[in-house]
Amino acid sequence: MTAAKTTPVERLSAAAAAAEHAHLVAEINAHNRRYYVEARPVISDAAFDALFQRLLAIEARFPDLVTKDSPSQTVAGAVAAGFRKIAHRQAMLSLDNAFAEEEVRDFLARIRRFLGLDEETPVVLVAEPKIDGLAANLLYRKGRFVQGATRGDGQVGEDVTANMRTIADLPQVLKGDDVPDEIEIRGEIYMRRDEFFRLNEAQTAAGRAPFANPRNAAAGSLRQLDAKITAGRPLHFFAYAWGEASAVPAKTHSGVVARFRAWGLVTNPLSRTCSDLEAALAVHRTLESMRADLDYDIDGVVYKVDRLDWQERLGFVSRSPRWAIAHKFKAEEAETEVLDIDIQVGRTGTLTPVARLKPVTVGGVVVSNATLHNEEEIERKDVRIGDTVVIRRAGDVIPQVLRVVADKRRCGARAYAFPKLCPVCASHAVREINPKTGKQEAARRCTGGLICSAQVVERLRHFVSRDAFDIEGLGEKQIQAFFEAGAVKTPVDIFRLAERDRHAETPLREWEGWGEVSAAKLFAAIEARRRVPLERFLYALGIRHVGQATARLLAMNYGSLDNLLGSLNAAAAREGEAWAELDAIEGIGEVVAGALVDFIAEPHNREVVAALREEVTVEDFVAPETTSALSGKTVVFTGTLERMTRSEAKTRAEALGAKVAGSVSKKTDYVVAGSDAGSKLAKARDAGVAILSEDEWLDLTRSESG
Ligand code: IVH
Numbered sequence: 001m002t003a004a005k006t007t008p009v010e011r012l013s014a015a016a017a018a019a020e021h022a023h024l025v026a027e028i029n030a031h032n033r034r035y036y037v038e039a040r041p042v043i044s045d046a047a048f049d050a051l052f053q054r055l056l057a058i059e060a061r062f063p064d065l066v067t068k069d070s071p072s073q074t075v076a077g078a079v080a081a082g083f084r085k086i087a088h089r090q091a092m093l094s095l096d097n098a099f100a101e102e103e104v105r106d107f108l109a110r111i112r113r114f115l116g117l118d119e120e121t122p123v124v125l126v127a128e129p130k131i132d133g134l135a136a137n138l139l140y141r142k143g144r145f146v147q148g149a150t151r152g153d154g155q156v157g158e159d160v161t162a163n164m165r166t167i168a169d170l171p172q173v174l175k176g177d178d179v180p181d182e183i184e185i186r187g188e189i190y191m192r193r194d195e196f197f198r199l200n201e202a203q204t205a206a207g208r209a210p211f212a213n214p215r216n217a218a219a220g221s222l223r224q225l226d227a228k229i230t231a232g233r234p235l236h237f238f239a240y241a242w243g244e245a246s247a248v249p250a251k252t253h254s255g256v257v258a259r260f261r262a263w264g265l266v267t268n269p270l271s272r273t274c275s276d277l278e279a280a281l282a283v284h285r286t287l288e289s290m291r292a293d294l295d296y297d298i299d300g301v302v303y304k305v306d307r308l309d310w311q312e313r314l315g316f317v318s319r320s321p322r323w324a325i326a327h328k329f330k331a332e333e334a335e336t337e338v339l340d341i342d343i344q345v346g347r348t349g350t351l352t353p354v355a356r357l358k359p360v361t362v363g364g365v366v367v368s369n370a371t372l373h374n375e376e377e378i379e380r381k382d383v384r385i386g387d388t389v390v391i392r393r394a395g396d397v398i399p400q401v402l403r404v405v406a407d408k409r410r411c412g413a414r415a416y417a418f419p420k421l422c423p424v425c426a427s428h429a430v431r432e433i434n435p436k437t438g439k440q441e442a443a444r445r446c447t448g449g450l451i452c453s454a455q456v457v458e459r460l461r462h463f464v465s466r467d468a469f470d471i472e473g474l475g476e477k478q479i480q481a482f483f484e485a486g487a488v489k490t491p492v493d494i495f496r497l498a499e500r501d502r503h504a505e506t507p508l509r510e511w512e513g514w515g516e517v518s519a520a521k522l523f524a525a526i527e528a529r530r531r532v533p534l535e536r537f538l539y540a541l542g543i544r545h546v547g548q549a550t551a552r553l554l555a556m557n558y559g560s561l562d563n564l565l566g567s568l569n570a571a572a573a574r575e576g577e578a579w580a581e582l583d584a585i586e587g588i589g590e591v592v593a594g595a596l597v598d599f600i601a602e603p604h605n606r607e608v609v610a611a612l613r614e615e616v617t618v619e620d621f622v623a624p625e626t627t628s629a630l631s632g633k634t635v636v637f638t639g640t641l642e643r644m645t646r647s648e649a650k651t652r653a654e655a656l657g658a659k660v661a662g663s664v665s666k667k668t669d670y671v672v673a674g675s676d677a678g679s680k681l682a683k684a685r686d687a688g689v690a691i692l693s694e695d696e697w698l699d700l701t702r703s704e705s706g
Helices: 014-037 045-061 101-115 193-205 214-222 227-231 253-263 277-293 308-314 375-381 456-464 476-484 491-495 497-503 516-527 534-540 548-558 561-570 577-584 590-601 603-615 646-655 679-687 694-705
Strands: 085-087 125-131 134-141 144-150 156-158 182-190 236-245 272-274 298-305 324-328 332-345 350-362 365-371 388-393 400-404 444-446 531-533 617-619 634-638 659-661 670-673 690-693
Touching (some): 101 298, 144 156, 214 227, 236 253, 272 277, 365 388, 491 603, 497 516, 534 548, 634 646, 670 679, 670 694, 679 690, 690 694
Antiparallel strands (some): 125 298, 134 144, 182 236, 298 324
16 A cells, blocks of 8 residues: 555655656556456445545646556556457357247257157247347356457457456356356346446436437446446346356256356356247246236246257257247337427437326336437328327337327327427527438438527537647537636637636636646647638538538539528528539539528528637638649540549549539530530530540649649
8 A cells, every 4th residue: 555645745855756657657557457357355435536536636646646657547458449359159049039929939840840849749949038138149168258349240250258247147267067168158137127226317417328228228337348347337147158168067958047147157047948838938928917017127938949859950050049939029109189289409400309107107208308310200191289199119218109099189289380490599490301202301400500409419519529620628528618617608609718817717728637737738629720711611611511511512613601691691592603603513413502501591600700700810722732734724524534533523623722513604625525414515616616526635633743
């Protein structure tokens, strides 16, 4: 133990601090190893945390002591990048499904036929709950847990050994004198329902997205690069199968599972050995009725032929064994009344209608909300406020409204008028036309991206991201904190942060996690971005369909923000010259053009752009450094090109500073005509535009780039 711990950090001399720091680093690393690698911690979590806090306090006062290998800088138990892949020694198979009892009878009949058994010969089956989690493979060598993997695609999974070591149900060492030298134990990792709800509360409280169901929560928790996070998550394991084994300790499935239990593995207590099919089906009925009261999700019963010699003979069809089948449960449904319909606005602006229901129990969970997906769904199912509806909980927490019970519709039931304005920010909410189908999109979206508080954190994060304003030190966490503190509500506020800070009651340097240096660094990073290239500015605005490539195209074609804004205003009616010009840019179609016009038509968005321009200078587009005679020229490709693809041609042209348009106009400088060129070629002739063959064009670009 470190004796110096009693001296307050403020009073430590530099030498004493360095000595204690070195001690702490060694000590914490050793504890990490015991915890993650050996899974044999020797101190409590609280004691560990105290050591870690002390380390952080010392490093905060003596930043010089922070080295790359300090535990404060490394993520204990983490794999460097992603997970290592592990090929399973024996493939991890899936199961065939049966839904009706009839299909289960067929399953057994097939087995009898295959084995040549008559009706009289009993076929003992094991009936096991089908756990709704994720399959895992654990390798035990000489009784020690040495490697854990996810199922992956059945052949190759991910190495999650460190994470699995944190699961209490998994013994590090198997006990007993009949444990094979080497055995792959298989089973299901899952999360209990109560633990899942608690985790989701914590997730939401921390501003993170909740998990949809316990299965996703278990998978998400297991596949953490930082095993420390997995360690904090309540995961469990049931063993129910095996892969390669140097010896199999029994002649039946039930016999092997009994040995698993004796070795210290957890097996499911509800599994039953059944002397015939009727007994197995009875287990299904019992479990289905108990389902809601279990504290973990199951979605069916797995029947397995108990005799292993028969399993061996039965073998596999494609990816499932002939000796097992999953008899699924019916999805859980219930009837209730729609009290009201609310709209939720998602982080990307989608308006999702939610039915507020008279609370009803479905599959053991009290449900008072159900999603109606979108406007189209409400229309299609004709759901009205006051209707009686059937809802279904299909493993997911958010149940769905399946259908209206038409007989029970009261005459007072009123149709729902879907709002055309965002309920959060009052901007217009629109349904776009999908150009491929010519039909309206199912979802309605809020157009107030930059001012809509439902979307604002996401938008701000995008605004400062690497390819946009690229403000260092301003990540999602910081944005969220600034937003919650009321310091940053719109992008403009970012550029007013430093000024605000001068008058703030608690300046940034005094916030938790900040200091003099980091605050100053952030303000400097923001200052450095007061000049921004047009294409980055456009991309940062987060206009729908305007990614980096489109932003660049716009910058290239319009040159300046003033020019672009003028044209977009002029194109508002979606007709006329300005619209045609926009639509004609190769790579920008009706959808993108429409999104741009909608964006600028929204007064809130215009205000944000105007306010931003008071804080930052948007630099005009500068064509790439080239003396090319092609720079600034507009080129149209038409007909079939033989020696390059369209996109290749376009990329090359743009690299030389040319603009590529989709149709011939007064502004066209060259038309490059491949074979079978049609109307564009004719139009070019009429307009007297220079026409080049593909070869001539290639010569021109070669001489330019060479
Ligand atoms: S046996 C060769 N038993 O269901 C058979 N699987 O649909 C291997 N599962 O990937 C699986 N409970 O994740 C088996 N008692 C149980 C199960 C079970 C849940 C899952 C498992 C498997 C999937 C197949």
